[in-house]
Amino acid sequence: MAISPAPSNAGSAIIGNAAEVHHNLSVPVLYEYAVRRREGKLLQGGSFAVFSGERTGRSPQDKFVVKTPEISEHVWWGKHNQPLPVETFERLLAKAMQYLRGREIFVQDTVVSQDPAHRKTVRVITEQAYHSLFARTMFIPSEKRPFDEKADITIIHCPFLHLGGEADGVRSDAVVALNLTEGIILIAGTAYAGEMKKAVFTAMNYYLPLEGILSLHSAANVDPRTGKSALFFGLSGTGKTTLSTDPERLLVGDDEHAWTERGIFNIEGGCYAKTIRLSKEAEPDIFEQTHEFGTILENVIFDEETREVDLNDDSITENTRGSYPLESLKHVYLEPVAPHPSHVILLTADAFGVLPPVARLTPEQALYHFLSGYTCKLAGTEVGLKDPEVTFSPCYGAPFMALNPTVYAELLEQRLRMTGAQTWLINTGWTGGKYGVGKRIAIQETRKMVRAVLNDLLAGAEFRKDPVFGFEVPLRVPGVDTRLLDPRAAWADPEEYDRVYRGLAERFAANFEQFRSLVRPEVAAAGP
Known part of the structure; x- marks a missing residue:
C-alpha cells in the first residue's frame, strides 16, 4: 500500500x-x-557557531x-x-x-x-x-x-x-x-x-x-573488507554517532535509516553529532568536523577573540551539536543502498550501572528489548532535562515513531528472520555503581567490544547466561579487562547490586505490560 x-x-x-x-x-x-x-559567527577552521536561544x-x-x-x-x-x-x-x-x-x-x-x-x-x-x-x-x-x-x-x-x-x-x-x-x-x-x-x-x-519498509532510529556502517554492514539503535547520547563513525568501517549514516528487502539506506544527507567533551583521540573523525568549513556548531562555546572552540564548556547546555555533511567525512559508504546487516546492536546507557557492557540476544529477546527501548535520556537533549533520566523508549526512538511500536517490531522480525542477523545489547552507561556513584564506561572500551562483535571475534567465545535477564554475556572479549564484563564484581556491595538489578528487572516487566497482548508469547516471555 x-x-x-x-x-x-x-x-x-x-x-x-x-x-x-x-x-x-x-x-x-x-x-x-x-x-x-x-x-552567528565564523570560527577558526571555518565552522559556523550559532546559539538557539x-x-x-x-x-x-x-x-x-x-x-x-x-x-x-x-x-x-x-x-x-x-x-x-x-x-x-x-x-x-x-x-x-x-x-x-x-x-x-x-x-x-x-x-x-x-x-x-x-x-x-x-x-x-x-x-x-x-x-x-x-x-x-x-x-x-x-x-x-x-x-x-x-x-x-x-x-x-x-x-x-x-x-x-x-x-x-x-x-x-x-x-x-x-x-x-x-x-x-x-x-x-x-x-x-x-x-x-x-x-x-x-x-x-x-x-x-x-x-512495508522498516524505518529505524539507528546508525549504520559497512566493513569495506567483507562488505558486511551493521545497525546501531539508540537514543541521543547513547553512542550511535560515535560508535558508527569508525575509521575501520565506512559510515552509511549516523541516525536515520530504512531497511528494505534490498538492504539498508540512509534517510539523511548529514550528521548531527553531540560535541560536548568530544575527544580527538576517541572520536577523531567527528572532532575534525568541528573545525571544518560547512559545519554548524550549535550552542558550542568559543573564545570571542581567537574564535577557538571549547568543546568541554557546557555552560549553555550539555546538548551541544555539530551539523556537517556526511560526504565531508573520510570513511563514507557511497552507494545508495548498503547490504543487509549481519549484526544489529541495541545501545543503552544504563544509569543504574547494573547491565553488562555486552550481551548476545536471541531473536525473541531482540524484539523484547527493541520494544522496551530501555536507556537513560542524557542531560540537555530535551528542554528541562538536567540529569540522566531513566526511560523506556520503544524502538529506541519513541518520540519519533508515528505508528504503534509493534508495527516496527513486526517489520524488524521479518528482516531478522530473512537475513539471520545476530542482535546484541551494548551498555554504554555506568559501571561500578549508579549515576553519581560509578563511572561511565570508557568509549575506548565500548569500541573494543563493538569491534569484537562486528569482526565475529565472539563467534566461538564462552558465554554465561544472565540469571535475571536470560541473555548471554561473554566471559572474555579480546583487549577488554574481564572485570568490566562482570558488573556485579565492580560494585562495592554485591548485595546492593542484586537489589538494584532485580528492581530494574521489575521495571522492565511492568513497562512491557503494554505490549504483552500484542506480541507472540515467546517474545513476551523473553524478558526478565
Whole structure:
C-alpha cells in the first residue's frame, strides 16, 4: 500500500507573498548571509557557531500531529503524537503565513532517502540563513524546483514567531505541528535546528512502514573488507554517532535509516553529532568536523577573540551539536543502498550501572528489548532535562515513531528472520555503581567490544547466561579487562547490586505490560 501526502499549496503562497526570496543558495553564500545578518559567527577552521536561544533541545511537549480522518486509524496517539484539531492547525498556519508576509525568506529544495526508489521531496522555508544551511546539510540537496511545484513535505519554519499558548490552542509559545495528510510541518517559537530534522524523521516513520519498509532510529556502517554492514539503535547520547563513525568501517549514516528487502539506506544527507567533551583521540573523525568549513556548531562555546572552540564548556547546555555533511567525512559508504546487516546492536546507557557492557540476544529477546527501548535520556537533549533520566523508549526512538511500536517490531522480525542477523545489547552507561556513584564506561572500551562483535571475534567465545535477564554475556572479549564484563564484581556491595538489578528487572516487566497482548508469547516471555 503506497502512502503519500497530498501536498498543500501553502508553501507557494508564502513564497509569493515574501519581500525577497533566496532560493537554494550554496553553502558559501548562506555563510555570507548568516554573518551579515548576525545569525552567528565564523570560527577558526571555518565552522559556523550559532546559539538557539532559550530552547537548546527538542520540545516534546510542544509536538503535535494534526488529526485528520485519513490518518486517524494509523497514528500511535499519545504523549509522543499529541492530536491537534484540524481547525487549530489551520489557524496556526494562517498565523505563520501572515507572519512571513513581506519578509525576507530562505528556501531550500531537498529530498530525503538515499535510495531513489523511496525518495520524498522536502522544501524548507525559513526566516534564517543558517537554518537554510542546516536543511541543506541534514537533508539531501536537490535541483531548484519551480515555486508552484508542490513538495511532498513542506517545512514552514518561523523560529521567532512566538505563540500565545492556550489562546492559540497549544501548550506554550512554541509548536511543532505535523500535518501528515497534506505534508506540512509547521515549526514556530523555537530556533533549535534539530526540530526540523526530527519532524521529517517522524513523517518518514509514518510514510515508510505503511509501504512495508522498516524505518529505524539507528546508525549504520559497512566493513569495506567483507562488505558486511551493521545497525546501531539508540537514543541521543547513547553512542550511535560515535560508535558508527569508525575509521575501520565506512559510515552509511549516523541516525536515520530504512531497511528494505534490498538492504539498508540512509534517510539523511548529514550528521548531527553531540560535541560536548568530544575527544580527538576517541572520536577523531567527528572532532575534525568541528573545525571544518560547512559545519554548524550549535550552542558550542568559543573564545570571542581567537574564535577557538571549547568543546568541554557546557555552560549553555550539555546538548551541544555539530551539523556537517556526511560526504565531508573520510570513511563514507557511497552507494545508495548498503547490504543487509549481519549484526544489529541495541545501545543503552544504563544509569543504574547494573547491565553488562555486552550481551548476545536471541531473536525473541531482540524484539523484547527493541520494544522496551530501555536507556537513560542524557542531560540537555530535551528542554528541562538536567540529569540522566531513566526511560523506556520503544524502538529506541519513541518520540519519533508515528505508528504503534509493534508495527516496527513486526517489520524488524521479518528482516531478522530473512537475513539471520545476530542482535546484541551494548551498555554504554555506568559501571561500578549508579549515576553519581560509578563511572561511565570508557568509549575506548565500548569500541573494543563493538569491534569484537562486528569482526565475529565472539563467534566461538564462552558465554554465561544472565540469571535475571536470560541473555548471554561473554566471559572474555579480546583487549577488554574481564572485570568490566562482570558488573556485579565492580560494585562495592554485591548485595546492593542484586537489589538494584532485580528492581530494574521489575521495571522492565511492568513497562512491557503494554505490549504483552500484542506480541507472540515467546517474545513476551523473553524478558526478565
